[in-house]
Amino acid sequence: xxxxxxxxxxxxxxxxxxxxxxxxxxxxxxxxxxxxxxxxxxxxxxxxxxxxxxxxxxxxxxxxxxxxxxxxxxxxxxxxxxxxxxxxxxxxxxxxxxxxxxxxxxxxxxxxx
Amino acid sequence: xxxxxxxxxxxxxxxxxxxxxxxxxxxxxxxxxxxxxxxxxxxxxxxxxxxxxxxxxxxxxxxxxxxxxxxxxxxxxxxxxxxxxxxxxxxxxxxxxxxxxxxxxxxxxxxxx
Numbered sequence: 480x481x482x483x484x485x486x487x488x489x490x491x492x493x494x495x496x497x498x499x500x501x502x503x504x505x506x507x508x509x510x511x512x513x514x515x516x517x518x519x520x521x522x523x524x525x526x527x528x529x530x531x532x533x534x535x536x537x538x539x540x541x542x543x544x545x546x547x548x549x550x551x552x553x554x555x556x557x558x559x560x561x562x563x564x565x566x567x568x569x570x571x572x573x574x575x576x577x578x579x580x581x582x583x584x585x586x587x588x589x590x591x592x
Numbered sequence: 593x594x595x596x597x598x599x600x601x602x603x604x605x606x607x608x609x610x611x612x613x614x615x616x617x618x619x620x621x622x623x624x625x626x627x628x629x630x631x632x633x634x635x636x637x638x639x640x641x642x643x644x645x646x647x648x649x650x651x652x653x654x655x656x657x658x659x660x661x662x663x664x665x666x667x668x669x670x671x672x673x674x675x676x677x678x679x680x681x682x683x684x685x686x687x688x689x690x691x692x693x694x695x696x697x698x699x700x701x702x703x704x705x
Contacts, residue, residue: 521695
């Protein structure tokens with residue numbers, strides 16, 4: 480069984496740039512959720528994708544967008560990067576069941592200068 | 593908006609001592625999940641509680657869900673150095689998409705051998 484993988488591991492960008500983060504879900508999982516974890520904080524829900532459509536969104540602006548592909552992998556895109564976007568971005572896959580266990584990937588550490 | 597609060601923020605214990613972290617939600621939850629994040633790692637699912645007043649045990653870990661489904665606790669008996677990490681509770685609202693977990697800020701546990 481292959482776990483959740485994310486790429487890249489680390490990324491450095493400057494303010495105003497755009498970034499794309501990638502996630503491959505665990506085998507058999509059809510749902511992907513993205514979280515932002517600032518240093519010393521708990522993960523904050525960005526959005527979730529199921530069957531290639533957004534299935535719930537947290538309190539994040541539209542410059543945070545995503546995609547899910549037929550193989551259930553996913554991308555998180557962030558436009559017009561701000562300094563406060565510096566964080567660990569976590570992808571979690573699961574089955575589309577109420578309260579299903581989230582399997583987190585190792586995360587992408589994004590630094591915005 | 594809904595908030596999930598955790599206390600304490602930090603806990604330092606001697607190996608063999610007990611440890612408890614508490615989680616409180618501003619709203620009634622559908623269920624609550626607990627995750628552990630080791631330093632430099634990603635959150636790993638520990639358990640899910642669904643029923644009012646539910647108590648679950650995993651070896652030295654005991655999890656409780658309050659009668660009103662607004663609070664929860666995690667108790668570790670006789671801590672070991674392998675218990676080091678940050679423990680997060682994450683609540684799911686009724687009607688919320690299953691990925692929209694609201695995480696607390698976590699309790700960081702350090703264990704002195």
